Amino acid sequence: MRKIKCDVVVVGAGPGGSMAAKTCAKYGLDTVLVERKEYPSKPNSMGCLVSRRIAEYVHIDKKTTSAPIYGIVQTAPDGTEISMREPDGYEVAYVLNRDTFDNELLKITLKENIEYMNRTRATGLIREDGKIRGIEAKIDEKEDVEIRSNIVIGADGVEHKIGRWAGIYERLDPNDAWVVFDNLLDYSDIDEHTYYQIIGWRSDGKVMAYPNAAWVLYPKGEGKTALQPMPYHSLGWQKGEAKNALNYFMKNHPLFKKSKIIDVGGGVLPAVPLKRFTTDNVMLIGDAAHLNMMPWADGVMTAIESGVFAGERAVEACEEGDFSSEFLSEYEKRWNRTYGEKKMIGYYIAKLAQALPDKYWNIFCHRLKEDNAKFTDELFKVIKSPKLISKILFKLKKEGLEIPDLLSFGSLFKKYYRNYWDTFFE
Numbered sequence: 562m563r564k565i566k567c568d569v570v571v572v573g574a575g576p577g578g579s580m581a582a583k584t585c586a587k588y589g590l591d592t593v594l595v596e597r598k599e600y601p602s603k604p605n606s607m608g609c610l611v612s613r614r615i616a617e618y619v620h621i622d623k624k625t626t627s628a629p630i631y632g633i634v635q636t637a638p639d640g641t642e643i644s645m646r647e648p649d650g651y652e653v654a655y656v657l658n659r660d661t662f663d664n665e666l667l668k669i670t671l672k673e674n675i676e677y678m679n680r681t682r683a684t685g686l687i688r689e690d691g692k693i694r695g696i697e698a699k700i701d702e703k704e705d706v707e708i709r710s711n712i713v714i715g716a717d718g719v720e721h722k723i724g725r726w727a728g729i730y731e732r733l734d735p736n737d738a739w740v741v742f743d744n745l746l747d748y749s750d751i752d753e754h755t756y757y758q759i760i761g762w763r764s765d766g767k768v769m770a771y772p773n774a775a776w777v778l779y780p781k782g783e784g785k786t787a788l789q790p791m792p793y794h795s796l797g798w799q800k801g802e803a804k805n806a807l808n809y810f811m812k813n814h815p816l817f818k819k820s821k822i823i824d825v826g827g828g829v830l831p832a833v834p835l836k837r838f839t840t841d842n843v844m845l846i847g848d849a850a851h852l853n854m855m856p857w858a859d860g861v862m863t864a865i866e867s868g869v870f871a872g873e874r875a876v877e878a879c880e881e882g883d884f885s886s887e888f889l890s891e892y893e894k895r896w897n898r899t900y901g902e903k904k905m906i907g908y909y910i911a912k913l914a915q916a917l918p919d920k921y922w923n924i925f926c927h928r929l930k931e932d933n934a935k936f937t938d939e940l941f942k943v944i945k946s947p948k949l950i951s952k953i954l955f956k957l958k959k960e961g962l963e964i965p966d967l968l969s970f971g972s973l974f975k976k977y978y979r980n981y982w983d984t985f986f987e
């Protein structure tokens with residue numbers, strides 16, 4: 562059996578694992594990056610929107626992105642449109658081309674002194690004297706290898722096997738699993754640089770064309786569009802419902818009548834982070850720690866930034882010679898200090914959006930339109946209407962959630978966001 566020794570082994574070469582390995586190696590740690598496939602195997606997403614902050618980490622060009630985004634159009638159930646644009650005409654976000662983006666990020670990572678082992682699947686953890694001492698893996702599903710290290714960084718995506726083996730496992734509540742369907746269309750009549758959200762679209766202006774659906778559109782360049790039907794009154798679709806909703810929408814909506822589906826994707830996004838994502842000798846990052854930011858599936862930036870945080874903590878741990886849960890958990894605390902409140906806000910926005918009856922979606926969008934997408938006190942009066950609050954609380958209770966303190970949620974929300982635009986692209 563082949564045996565390798567290093568300071569840190571990172572499992573998974575997606576955006577999170579790449580950035581964690583790069584950070585460790587940049588500061589001199591002996592780093593091994595293990596990927597089970599030939600190249601990173603990104604989740605099956607056709608539309609992947611990321612904030613412009615991504616350009617801090619990877620060179621953005623036509624290869625890595627299919628379209629820079631300059632604005633958003635949101636349509637309410639009654640057809641009211643709110644259109645928002647960056648005043649100076651800068652890009653605010655990008656639709657990534659994940660096939661090339663993940664490989665490009667890995668290429669940058671491998672400029673550091675890293676031992677990259679692709680086609681190598683982690684199969685278990687090495688344990689000695691009750692401590693985790695690295696991983697066991699298989700190369701090409703044939704050759705066994707033992708990679709001994711002081712730290713294991715689990716960047717293995719939603720499957721999060723490293724977390725399970727290390728005992729950091731929580732069953733995902735179905736209410737907190739966001740099921741996403743993704744379709745790539747050959748053509749649609751939309752602006753190539755605008756991100757669209759169509760909420761509860763009605764084909765005849767009176768009858769709901771397909772209940773419980775919002776439609777998210779990502780321009781993909783060359784006329785192509787990724788279309789995600791989202792169930793906005795719950796996180797999950799019933800069996801077959803997404804397909805029916807999609808067929809209905811494409812048959813009836815004027816933008817898509819001529820479109821054909823050329824590829825399909827989808828997946829499950831956990832909406833709630835693990836309670837703990839570190840233990841002795843182990844840190845989990847990105848999807849492996851369920852850190853995806855609701856409600857915008859901001860998983861790529863989240864994976865990248867958690868990778869940097871965990872990498873930096875790994876460097877400090879090696880300097881101090883302390884690999885205990887207590888020492889490593891500073892990464893977790895730093896994450897929660899930086900993003901915890903925003904994550905909590907995002908989670909409740911998603912839950913509230915699902916609980917918001919169409920009538921209030923319309924009122925909400927009218928008010929936003931009148932106030933130029935600013936969050937004014939008038940808007941908060943709509944949200945605080947006692948009738949609406951009782952409806953929302955009833956719905957949230959049915960989902961088995963603890964009743965959130967809506968007023969403190971409101972003030973926390975105001976701390977971060979001044980207008981609707983910020984909630985998308987800040």
Ligand SMILES: Cc1cc2nc3c(=O)[nH]c(=O)nc-3n(C[C@H](O)[C@H](O)[C@H](O)COP(=O)(O)OP(=O)(O)OC[C@H]3O[C@@H](n4cnc5c(N)ncnc54)[C@H](O)[C@@H]3O)c2cc1C
Pocket residue numbers: 572573574575576577578595596597598600601602603604605606607608609610611681682683684716717718719720722741742743826827828829830846847848849853857858859860861862864
């Ligand atoms: C349908 C859909 C739409 C999405 N839309 C968006 C969006 O619009 N914007 C956005 O930012 N995010 C979006 N996401 C989320 C985003 O794709 C993820 O959050 C992001 O890829 C997480 O990165 P990661 O590095 O944590 O994990 P991953 O990208 O999942 O990478 C994990 C890597 O680990 C490897 N691996 C797994 N197990 C092992 C093992 N045992 N041994 C070795 N290697 C292993 C895998 O092969 C893979 O390369 C979407 C996801 C889906 C499913």
